[in-house]
Amino acid sequence: MFKKQNCLKIAIMFMLLISLPSFSFSQETDKNYLTWSVLGMRAAYEAAVNTQHELGIDYAAIVLTNAGYAEIDGLSTEAALDGLQELTYASRGNNSLVEVHSKYDDALWFAIYYPTSGMCAYLEVNPLSVSKLFSSTDSPSFYQIITDNLAVSSSELFSIASFENINPEHLYANADEYNDKFGTQLVFGKNAFRIVTIANAVAKGAPKSLLRSVEFHDHYCxxxxxxxxxxxxxxxxxxxxxxxxxxxxxxxxxxxxxxxxxxxxxxxxxxxxxxxxxxxxxxxxxxxxxxxxxxxxxxxxxxxxxxxxxxxxxxxxxxxxxxxxxxxxxxxxxxxxxxxxxxxxxxxxxxxxxxxxxxxxxxxxxxxxxxxxxxxxxxxxxx
CATH class of the missing domain: 3.30.1330.20 (Tubulin/FtsZ, C-terminal domain)
Incomplete structure (x- = not known):
């Protein structure tokens, strides 16, 4: 049975391990990289907790995101990809990390799908909260960056956080309910179509050629x-x-x-x-x-x-x-x-x-x- 405290314990242990050296970085680019990377870790953690999956145990996660395309305050969000990979084990090589094309001013979002349960977490970042993730110190330690991230509540950090079962058979059996849910854009924001179709295609073993096409096209139709x-x-x-x-x-x-x-x-x-x-x-x-x-x-x-x-x-x-x-x-x-x-x-x-x-x-x-x-x-x- 899932225990939320176990997931939290693993996350804390991970953060302690990576903060032990107390690295400091003198370049602004390093600070930016680590801040976005930790945001990706935070998204992976929130997904695991709210879908009842063990962080670091479930290796079958499929990750979709527009990180790297979306920009916030003129900053690249690409480093969030590395944070996501650290805690989900999704990767380009095993076809489980999908980088979805978007405009630079689109909202930054993460979708983490667990085919074994059908559960999918959708987290859309609130751009107004992002400034709080950046330490006022010029060369903060990794520990400080993590602390700054955790100081921002989930409800403040993510303008939309929704968790739904998107297994195809579940969706077909409850089509009227999900027509209404997806229509409100409160579930998966404006990205329900792209997430539901691409995630299930990956889960079914879609070839890389298909995924490269739908990444560029930004949805699977x-x-x-x-x-x-x-x-x-x-x-x-x-x-x-x-x-x-x-x-x-x-x-x-x-x-x-x-x-x-x-x-x-x-x-x-x-x-x-x-x-x-x-x-x-x-x-x-x-x-x-x-x-x-x-x-x-x-x-x-x-x-x-x-x-x-x-x-x-x-x-x-x-x-x-x-x-x-x-x-x-x-x-x-x-x-x-x-x-x-x-x-x-x-x-x-x-x-x-x-x-x-x-x-x-x-x-x-x-x-x-x-x-x-x-x-x-x-x-x-x-x-």
């Missing part, structure tokens, strides 16, 4: 799944030769773009990606057999330097998931997990609707210039 399926299809059926490269041109952009850019390392900044925001009117003019065109993949041969390409369409499957309500997170979770089991079957969702070779001396960038319609260049637009 059917749209980004379609991009992952497209990449899996390309790798298997349209691979590069040695020294070759891809150029990606989307003619119907959606969430898939973030997966394609991440996994093919094809980006506008490196001259490997372009987007055409076609309208419904534009698509109406496409030939009947290519109206589902989503993306053009150009491939350059590593030796001849010639370009060929494919136009692909992507259709997600009929998941058979129940209707949990309009916009329900449970509906999206069910779809995500259904497709997760089928990422190795891209042919079931991706089809090639046109194949071509570029004329000698023509590159994909020529078809990505302003005013140039690649679908027309390919002869896929009705006269």
């Amino acid at each position: 059917p749209g980004v799944t379609s991009g992952i399926l497209a990449v899996n299809y390309i790798k298997k059926n349209f691979p590069l030769t040695s020294g070759g490269s891809y150029f990606v041109q989307s003619v119907q952009p959606w969430c898939k773009e973030d997966a394609l850019m991440t996994l093919l390392n094809a980006t506008p900044g490196k001259g490997g990606y372009s987007v055409l925001y076609s309208t419904a009117e534009d698509r109406e003019a496409w030939n009947e057999d290519v109206k589902d065109a989503a993306t053009i993949i150009y491939r350059q041969d590593g030796e001849t330097k010639k370009w060929d390409g494919i136009v692909i369409g992507i259709s997600l499957g009929d998941t058979g998931c129940p209707d949990y309500g309009t916009g329900s997170i449970m509906s999206k979770l069910c779809s995500d997990l259904w497709h997760l089991d089928r990422l190795d079957q891209p042919e079931s969702f991706v089809k090639v609707i046109n194949q071509f070779e570029l004329p000698e001396g023509v590159s994909p960038k020529d078809w990505a210039r302003p005013g140039v319609d690649p679908m027309k260049q390919l002869g896929l637009v009705q006269e």
Whole structure:
């Protein structure tokens, strides 16, 4: 049976061990690093206590956070990642530490999920309390930094602290209750969708390629799944030769773009990606057999330097998931997990609707210039 005092004892022992040397640091950067690192430890401790898990015993924790992206008072929060790892054992190497992309001015948050129990702790930092974590001393000891942190109560330090069972079966069985809870934003703030879907994908063994995509996209949705399926299809059926490269041109952009850019390392900044925001009117003019065109993949041969390409369409499957309500997170979770089991079957969702070779001396960038319609260049637009 869980004993809160045991968890507290372990935490105190840990803090005593790390404070024994009574290190002092002369540089402001060191002070900042240690302060944020201890905040990460504090989040791990609060999660363990409030979800009834033994700190330092439960090795299966999955951690999601936007630490490193969010800034508070102009300061980087990245060091909180190290504190989280110290007490949760989550790491990039074992796929259990997920760094979720966010804007610099978004609230700093931590989510710690224990798949063995289904419990998830969500802690959103109150930016107004952060200044109290920083010692007025220029070179404080580690002990002083810990003391300053513990002097700030949990209710003051975290503007939102919520603890919920997000096991998929529990959520499905209580969908109406959680539709209401997530709708209030009092549970997991504005991050319920991203936390519920990503955490459960990790727990189900999602591959690293998926996690890198959803980290950049900042949530796990059917749209980004379609991009992952497209990449899996390309790798298997349209691979590069040695020294070759891809150029990606989307003619119907959606969430898939973030997966394609991440996994093919094809980006506008490196001259490997372009987007055409076609309208419904534009698509109406496409030939009947290519109206589902989503993306053009150009491939350059590593030796001849010639370009060929494919136009692909992507259709997600009929998941058979129940209707949990309009916009329900449970509906999206069910779809995500259904497709997760089928990422190795891209042919079931991706089809090639046109194949071509570029004329000698023509590159994909020529078809990505302003005013140039690649679908027309390919002869896929009705006269």
